[in-house]
Amino acid sequence: MHPPRHHDVTFDATSDDKGHFVLKLDKPLPGTLTVEAEGFLPRKLQVQAPASGLRVALEAGATVRGTVTSSDGAPVHDVDVTLVKQDVKVDPVTSENLESEGRTAFAGSTEEDSHFTIQGVPPGAYAVWLRANTGGYERQVPERVEVRGSETVELALHLDLDGRIAGVVVDAKGQPLAGVTLDAHALSGTASDFHSYTPVSVKTGPDGRFVLEPLARDTDYELEPQKPGYAMPRPPEEPMPDEDDDTTTPGEVRERVERWMRSQEDPKVVAHTGNLAVRIVLASQGRITGRLVKGNGAPITRFSVNDEPVRDPRGAFTVFVEEPGLEHLTFQVPGHALTQRDVKVPPGRDVDLGEVRIDTGHTVRGRVVDDATGRPLAGVDLSLRLPRDAVKAEDVAEQENEDLMGYDGFSSFLDATTGPDGTFTLPAVEARPYLLSAQLRDSDYADLQRTLGPTEDTVELRLVGETRLEVWVTDAQGQPYNGMVSARLTGSFETTNNLSSGDGRTFFRDLEPGEYLVGIRHGNEEHAVPYKTVRVEPHRVTRLELQLLPKGATVTVRWGERGAQGQALLLPGSMPLPRSDEERQQLQRTALDTDSPSNDRWLNVAPGPYTLVVLHHLGGGKWAYHRQDVTVGTGDTQEVVVPTIQW
Template identity: 25%
Template sequence: MTRGHRRAAFLIAGSVVVLLLAFFLRADEHASRHPDRSASGGPGSLPGPRASSAAMASSRESLRISGIVRDAQGPVAGVRVSASRVDADTLSERPCPETHLDHQHPRQERLLADCSSTDREQEYARLVEMREGEAPVLAQTVTDDDGSFVLDGLPAGAVTLWALGEAGAAVQPEVEAGSDGVMLMLEEGILLSGQVVDAFTRAPIPGAQVTWVHEAGSRFFDGLADAQGRFRVGPLPPGRYVKVASAKGWRTKAFLEDVWLDADSDVTLELQRKVPLAGVVLTPAGLPASGLTLHLSARDERSDSQSTRSDAEGRFHFEEVPAISHRLWAWTDDETAFGEVEVLPPANAVLRLESVTFIEGTVRDEQGTPVEHVAIRTEEQSQRDGPSPATFTDEAGHYRLGPLTGGYVELTLKRERYQNSEHRLSLSAIQREPMDFTLVKAMSVDGIVVDPRGTAIPGVRLNLRPVRHDYSSYLAANVRAETALSDENGRFIVDSLGDGADELIAETEGLRPVRMAVEVPSTGLRVVMHPGASVSGTVVDARGAPMSNVDLFLWNTAPLSGQGRTTRVDSAGAFAWRGLAEGHYVVEARLRTLGSVDSVSQPVDLEPGTDAHVSLRFDEGRALRGMTVDTEGRPVPGVRIKACIPNEDIPAWVMYGPACRSGDDQGVLSGPDGRFILKDLRAPAYQLVAWKEGLEFAPSRSRGGTPDASSLQVSAGADDLRLVLEHRPRLRGQVVSEDGTPLRFSVPGWTVMGQVLEGTFDFPLANDGRQSIVVSAKGFHDLLREFKVSPGKDVDLGTLVMARSRTARFIILDEATHGSLAGVRVHIRFSYERNPDPYPHPIPGSFEGVLDARSSAEVEGLPFAPIGLYVVRADSYSKQFVDLDAAQETVTVLMPAASP
C-alpha cells in the first residue's frame, strides 16, 4: 500500500468514528435547535427548565458555562439562554460568491459581508432557503428563579451567548467554555414585524416565512405570516439583520437591513410569484428545433440559470419561474446557430436561432511579418455558457475566432510592444475571405517592481501616461492610458502612445503609489515601492467596550482628493488602512440606526512611513422624546421619525454624507399613543423628518424646534417635542366605459406595476400644484386628466368615461418566400408621414418585440378610424408602410429579407 493509500484509509476510518460520534451528539442538539419555529419568533419553546444538550454533557471533554441574567431591576427568571458558535460553515464566514475576481480583492480575502449588495442578497436567499449557514446551537437552557443558568456539554473554545426573554434580550460573543460567573445584562429587546405582499398586486401572502438573520452571530429567527401577511419576531437583541422571506409559489428573496437595529422595526417585504414559462424554439429557417437545451436566467442580476430541453415540435416548458424579466438562450450542439430573447413570464416565448459566424485571418506587423501570441478578444457578446470568444495568434500569426453572434462584433487586438488595435466589423458583411490585421510597433518601457529590500512584487498595476500641459490633452491621455500588470517575478512591459517624456504610475493594494517621469522608450527600469503610511485604531463606546457595529471612513482633507476609503471593524472594534500617501486625513466612524446617523472623528497627519494609531470613542448619547399628533392634537401612531445631521454641520471634506430620506421602511416608529424616542444622539443639533402614508409632516405647526420647509431643527436640550402631521389632499375618481360599466384599470406611476384597480381610485397626493394622471384599461384608449392640487383640499375628478379602441393583428411574412418570421424582432409604430397633422384621434402605442409562433404581433389602442403605421424588421432595418381602414383587425405585411 502506498503512503497515499495508507493516508486515505486512515482518513476514512477517522471519518467513520467522527460520524458515529456526531450522530449521537447531534440527535438531541437537533431537537433543541428547532423545537418550535413559531410566529412569535426567537429560538422557540424549550423542553423545560434546565433543558440543555445532555448528549454533549456526556462527552469526556465537555465544559460548562455558568452565570446569571439580569436587567436594571435585578436577576430575571425564565429567560432562554443558549450558546452558539460561528465557524467556516456559517454565514459570517462564507466566501463571497463572486463571478469574477480582481487583483485588489482576491476571492479568498472576501467574505459574504464584503460582497456587493446584490451578491449578498442572492447568496443569503439561497443559503437560508436551504437552511444552511446557521450557527449551531451547542447548548441551551432557561434561567432559574434567581436568574442563574448553567450550559453543559460545551466543546472547548469561545462561544456566543444569547439571552432571550419577554423582559429583553442580550448577546455576548467570545465567551470561553468553562467560564463561571458570566453576567448577561438584558437590554430592551426589539420587535421585528411587517407584512409580506405580492410585488405586483400588493396582495398579502398568508403563511409566508420570514427569517431574520443576525449577521455577526449567524443566528436564524423565524416568523410566520398570518392571514393578512403580517408577521412578528422577537424580542431580539439589537444588531444588524438580514431579512429573508419565502412562500410556496413565490421566489425566496433576501432584504439587506444595512443599519444597526436598536428600535422596533416594521417593514413591507415584496415577493415575486413563480409562474410557468412555455414556448417554442425555431431554427434559422423558422422550423421547430428539437432536442435543444434552453437556458433561462434573470436579466438584471447574477443568478444560476435553469435549463430544459425542447421536444420534437420545438416546444419547451419551465415549471416555476419568477415573474421578472429573463434572458432565454440556446445553442445548437455544433454551435453553428444561437438564439437569445428577453421574456417576461408567464407570456409564451418564441426563440428563433440565428446562424453564427467564425472569422479567421492573419495578424502581421508593418513589415508584413506574422506576429504570434496576439490576444484577440470581443466585447461582451450575447448571453452564453462561457466567456465571450477570445483567441491568440499562432506562430504563423493565424487566428480563428468564434462563434460570433449578432449583427456586428467589436474586436480588440493586444500584444506587448505593439499598439492596441480596435475594429468594429459587420458580421453580415463578412465574406469568406480572411480578415487580416496589421499591428503597429509601440514605444515601450520595461523593468521590474521591487520593495525596498529588492524583493519582486507581482500584480502591480502600471499606467504610462503622456505628459501634457493643457487640460483637454490630459483628459484624452487619461482615456487612452496604457496599463500593464507586473508578473510573478515583478517584471513588466508597458506600451506608450508615442516617444519622449511620459509619467509612469505604479499602484497596488497596501503600498504607496509611485509616480515617476520616464523616457520612452527605455529598458531595465527599476520601480521601488514602499509600504507608505498606515492608520490603525479601535472604536469603543462610552464604557470602553469595543464597537463592531460602525462604518469606518478615511477622508483626505486636501481639495479634490476624491472619495474617502472605507473599511470594516472586527469584533474587537479594530480597523486598519495601509499603503497611504502622506497628507492630512480625518478618520470617521459612523453609527447608523433606524432613527439617526451619528459619528465621531479624529484628524491624523501622515508622513512617509508613519504608523499612526487613533482611538475613537462614542460618548454616552442622549434621548429625544416626543409625540406625533394631528392638527387637532390627537395622537397619530405608526409615524416614522428620523434625526439627521444638518447639511451645514457636515464637514467639507466629507464627500458624501449620511443619507436622510423619508418615505422608506426606516425611521423610528411612534407607538399607539403617538409617543416616540430617538436614542443615543450625540450631535449638537438635528433636523427631524417624519412621514406616514396619506399624511404630511407640518414643521411650521410642530413644537420644540425651528421649522424649515420640510424638517424641524432641534437643539441638544430639546424636550417635549410635538410633531404635527396634517391630512394630505387625496385624488378620487370613478372609471367607466361609454355605457357606464365600471372598468378594471391601472394608473401607471400611481400604482405598482401590474396592480389592477376596480372601478374607482383614491390616492394620496404628495405635492401641491399642477399634476396629471393617465388611466389605462385593456380595449380602451388611455385617458389623460390634468388637475391642480391646493393645500388641504381633496381633488375629485368625478366619472372618467373611457372610449373603446381596437386591436389589430399584424401577420408579418418573408417577402420572397411568404414564410413565417416567427421569433424575428420587429417594431410597429405610428407614422407621422402617413397621417394628417395634427392627427384628430388618440395616437396608439407602439409594438416592439419578437413575432409570436404565428408570425404575428398585436397593436393595441388603435382608433376606429383610418390610420397609417410602419413596420421595421430589426435584423435588416427594412421598412414597410401599412394603411389600415377604420375597421380592419388583421393585416398581412411582406417584409424584405435581411441584407446579405
Template identity: 25%
Template sequence: MRRLLVPGAVIAVLCLAVWLALGNSRGAAPQRQSTDGSRASSRSLPLFQALFQATPSPSRDTRLRIRGTVRGPGGPVSGARVLASAPVAGESLSTLPCEKGSSRRESLLDCDEEQAREQLLSLVAQRHGEAPVLSRATTTEEGSFSLEGLEAGPYTLWVESAQGTGLRHDVPAGSEGVELQLGAGTRLSGRVVDEAEAPVPIPGALVTAIFKPHSRFFEAVSDGEGRFQLGPMPPGEYTLITSKEGWLSSVTGLTGYAPEEELTTTLYRPRRVTGRVLRSGTPVAGAEVVVQDPPLEPILKTLTDTEGRFSFEGLPPLRRKVIATHGGEGAFLEVVTDELNTLEFERRYTNVTLELAPVSYVRGVVLDELRRPIEGASIEAQQDPEMGFIWMRGRTDAQGRYRLGPVKPGLVRFEVRADKHDVLLDQMHTVPAGESAVDFTLPQEVLVEGTVVDAAGQPVAGEQVMLRALDDLGNPRMWESSGETGLDGRFSLEASRAGSYRLEVSGRMTVPQAVEVVAPSTQRILAERLTTILEGEVVDEAGIPLPGVSVSLWTVTSGELEDYLVRGTFSDLQGRFSLTAPEEGRYRVVAGQMQGVFSRETSQVVEVGKGGARVRLRFAAAHRLSGVVVDRRGQPIADANVRVQPAFHKMEISCGGSTPGTRTDSDGRFTFRGVSGELLRLHVWKEGFGRAEGAGPQGSIPLSPDAREVRVVLVDPAVVKGRFVHEDGSPVTHFSVNGESYEDKEGRFAHPLDRLGTVLIELYLPESPHESVRRTVTIHQEEVEVDLGTITFKPEE
C-alpha cells in the first residue's frame, strides 16, 4: 500500500503545480506591447523547471503602478477614466520623421510633403500609429486611482470625464501621490460638406483628431446633417483627418485652446484624367505618362496602350502637371484641379489629347571657383506661363553632374543653390531641342564660423549672433547676417566680402559681447552665462499646464511698462518656459494666446535677481464678448475688422493658429467665444473710417476684464484738402501727399489723417530732386475738413 501512495502524491503535486501555473498565467497583468504585438510575461517559467527547483525562486515581477488623485474645481472627481500611454519609437506617428532618412526635425504629423501625406492617411486608415494605452483605471468616490502593470519608464496620463479632461506628461512608473487636474479642455464641433457651390452635408464621414505631441486619436462620425462633435480634448496642437469611402481624405491642422472650436471641412471627389498620346495624329503605344506635382518627382506613372490611351484615377484637388514622353519627344498638360468642381473637371480633362513634339533635356556640371565639382547642389529649371509653368528640380551627384527635363525648347530660367555658396538667380539660357549642356560655377561664400562655449567649455545653444560691417555700427538696424547657435554651439554667418567685421553675441543666454573679426575665419567665443534666468509654467484656470503658449518678457520702470520687448519664447509640453533677463531688475512677464475669436492674457511683474526667479502664470476663465460697431449716426458698420489682443504682445502670439480676430456681420455685430485678462485691448478698424471713439494713441480701446457687451463708434477721419500748382499757376497733376499718390487734372487733393494733434503735411513730385513742400496743421477732432488753399511748388523750397 505504501508503494501506491508515492505515485499518487506525485500526481497530486503535479496537478497542483499545473493549476498554479495556469492560474498565474491568467492573472498576469498586461505588459507594454512589443512591436510585433506580442506581450512579454516576466512571471512565466518552464513548468518542469518550476517543479524541480529545490527552493522557490524570488519573483522577477518588474511591473509597477502609478497612484494618484483626480481633482476638479469642486474637489476630488469620482468615476473619471484615467489612462496611461506611451509612444512606440518608430511606430507612433509622433515619432515618425517627415521623410525617411531625413535630418529634418519635423514629424510626420507636421509634414506637408505629398508622399508624407499619403503615408499618414494610409497609417490612420489602418488605425496604425496611435500611442498605445497600456493601463486604465476609474477613480473612486475619493477621486483616487491606481494604474497597474506598467513597465519602468515615463508615461502620459489622460483623464476623461463628463466634467472635462486632463493631461500630464512624463510621469514615471512607480510614482505615488500624483495629482491630475481636471479642466474644461476644448470641444470641437463642425460640419463635413461637399465641394458644391451650395455645399451639401456628407453623413458618415470619420473625423479623427490626432494629438500631435503624443499620437492620441479622438474620433467622431458625422450625422445625417454632416455634423460632428469631438471632446473634451486636452488643449494643444492637432492634425485633423476627415475621410469617407468614395471621397478624398482631408488633412488639416487645428490649434485647440478655446473651450469651443468650430470647423467646416470640405471633401472632394477623386479626379480622373484620361486621354491619348499622338504623334502627327497617330496613336503612340508605350509612351510614358506621368503626373507630377511641380517641382517634385512624379507621383503617378503609366504607359499608353496600343491605341495610345492612358488613364489616371483618384487625383487629389491640387494643381498638377501631366507629361508624356516617347522617343525624345514630349507633351505637357497643366491640370487645374483646385478651381473646378467634379463635373467641370470631367468635361475638361476626359479624353484629352497630348501631341508629341521635340523637347529639351539639359545636363551639365556645377563647379566651385576652383573648378571642383559640388555634390548635392540644388538646381531648378523654370519656364514662364507661356510655356505652361514647366518646373523641374534636381540635385548634383558626387561629380557635380545633373540632368533635367523634359522642358520645351526655348528660354529657361535656372536657379542653383548649394551650401557655403552664393545663390545664382535669374540665369537665363536658351536651350535647343534634344540634349544640351549648361554648366554653372558657384562663387565660394565668405563665412565667419565658430562656436560659442561657456567657462566650462560647454556649448551654448540658442544664442543669437550677428555680423555687422564696421561702417554700419551707427545703425542698429543694419547687419550683414544673423543666426543662432545650434545644439553644439556652432554658428555660420555670411559676409558680403572679405574684410573686417564686428561679431556680436546678443546676450540671450550669455553676457552680451562684441569682438572684431576677419572674414573668412573660424572663431571660438568664450561667453559668460547669465544667471538672471526666469523660469516658470503656464496653466489654465484649472491649473492644467498649457503647451505652445507665447511668453514674453518686458522691461518695467517705476511700475510702468516701457514699450520694449526683451525676450520671447513658447511653453513646452509641460507648460514650462525659460527666459533670460539681460540684467537684474523688475520685469513684466506676459503669457498670451490669440486664435480666431479666442484671446486671453495673464501677466505678472517679477523681480529677477542674480539667482533668477520663478513664476506661475495662470489664465482666468474665459467668457464671451459681444459687441456692435456703428458710425456716429448709429448706423451699423458691416465688415469691420475686430481684434482682441493683450496690451503687451508679440507677433508670434498667433503662430500655429488662424488669423486672430473677426469681422462684423451685416448688423455690425461681432462675438468672441472666449476672452480673459487684465490688460486686453480692443482694436476696430475699417478702410475709409478713422479711429474708434475713446481709442488711445495706438488706436485701441482698453477692455474691462469683466466686459461682456461693448459698443464701438467709428468716426470719419479729419481731412486736409487743397490744390497743388507750379509757380506759373498750372496744376501739378501727379504728386504725393504724405506718401500717398494723387492724380488730378486740376491738382486737387483731399487727404485723410490717421491721428489728431499737430500733423506735418508733405507734398512732393515723384522722382523730383527738389525738396518737398511742407505745411503743418493742428487737428483737435475727427470729421472736420481743413482747407490748405493753393500750395505752390517752388524748387527752392
C-alpha cells in the first residue's frame, strides 16, 4: 500500500494459500493499494485505512510464448527474452515516466528445448530483446509484439551463437603468457539496437592460447586481457594541443584535441567473430618481492599485504603493480605493529626488498579535552597518517600530479573514536613520525592536527573553538536563497567566495579574525543584494543573516563636461585605491556587475555605503585612479556626479 506521493512510505504483505492478506499500518491514512501476482495484471485501488473485507479480483493478462532457435533450427537455451513496453507516457514538462509505478518490462527464459513463456502481459505494443547469458551480449530483434486482453501470442525467434575468436597472449619478448583472463564484450551496433552485456570469459593455457565461444555470429567484440602485473603497452602520448596557436585552423585544432583525447584512453583490442589469429601483447609493469620476518629473523607465515592475505612457510610475498612508480605497502600481522614501506618500481622491473622486519611496536593512547574548560570530549574521530615528508622528496617530485593520484601512502590508515571519558587507543604502530588528526563532527570545534614523535605513545589533544563564519541568506519572502556569497576583510582587496550548501547557508572556514564585508555576489538579479559588516572573532562561530530586498536603486554615473573619462567601478563598502596591478585586477573582480555597454549604470543596488572608482589607462602599463564615496539611498534612481578629472 502506498500513501499519497508526498509521503515516502510503503507497507507490504503477501497473501496466503487462500488469498487472504493483512497490512499493518502505523496510523489511519488514505493510500493506493497495489495488488500484483505472477501471470495476472496488477490492480490498484484507492482505500482508506483501516479497512476490512476487501475483495480484489485480478484479471489474467496476455501470454507471449515461443522458441529461440539458431538458423539451422537447433534449440538455444539459457536466453532471456524481455518485452519492453513502447510509447510509455512521459510528462512533457519533467520527462518523468508517468507509468513508473507499473511494470514496463516482462521477461522469461528459454528452457533446454528452447521454449519460453511470459505471462501477465498488459495490453500494448512491445519491443523484444534477447539476452544471451553465454554469448556476452543483448540485442533487440526486429519483431514487435502487440497484445490485447488475455490472448496468447506465439513468437519464433532466431539467435546464432556459433561464433568464436581465438588467438594467443604473449609478453613484450614474445613469450606466451599463461593464466591471462580474457573478457569478450560485444560492441554496440551502428543502429543503436545492440549493446554489451555479461562478457564471455576464458583463461589462456600454458601456451598462452585461448578460444572464446560461443559468441554471436558476425559480431565485433572488445577483448579485455587481465593479469596481475601486466598491461597492454600504451602508444606514445600525443602532446597537449595548443588552442591558442595562431598557425593552425580551428578544424586542425579540433583534430589535434580529438587525437590527444584518444591517446589518453586505455589501449583496446577489437576482433570480429571468425578471427582465429588474434595476438595480444602484454608488458610487465613490475613487481615487488620480499620476506616478512620477526625481529629475531624467524619467518612470519601468515600476514596480509595491502589487505591481501598471504600464507607462506618462508614468509615470502609478491606484489604485482598496476603501473610503474611509487607503490605503498602495508603489512599487517596479528600482535605486531602495522608496518608500511614505500617502494619505487621502475618500468618493467622487479624490486626485491629482502627481509622486512616487523616488531611488536607501540600503541598510542590519549585523551581529547576542551581547551578552555578541560572537559573530556566524547565522539571525537581520530585518524593516523604518515606526514607528507615521509616519502623521499625526489620520489614525490618525479611522481607529481596525476601519477600520485593512485598513491595511497598519505591516506589515514588507523582510526578511533573517543569514549565518554574522552580517551582513545590506536593499535600498535612501528617507530616513525606520524600525523594525528582529531575532528568532532557537527560541532563548533576546529579540527586539530598534531605530529607524533617516532616513539610517542601518550598524548593529550586540546580542541579549541573553530573560527567560522556562517551566513544564512533568504529571499524577500523569507525562503532560503542559494548563491555565491563573498566575504572581504576590511582594507583588503582579496575576496573569498563560497557557494551555499543548498539550504541558504554558506560556511567560511579558516578566515583570519577581523572585520569583514559580507554579501551576495551581484549579478544584475531581479532583487537587491544587501551587504553587511560583521566581526569574525577568533575560535568562535559568527553567524550572520542576510535578506534580499525586492528592489533596489538604479545608480547612474553623470560625467562632467568631458564625458566618460575611464572605466567606472562601483564597489560595496569602503575601498582604498590599488597600489599594484594585482590589486587593480582584484578591484575589477570585486566590482558590481553593470548592465550598460558604457559600464556606468547598475540595477537593483541595495541601500548602503559604496565606493566609486574610475580607472584610466595611461599607456605603458600605467594606470590613474579617481575615487569617491557614495551612499545609496532607498529611492528608485540615484545619480553619482563625477567631476571633470585632470589625469
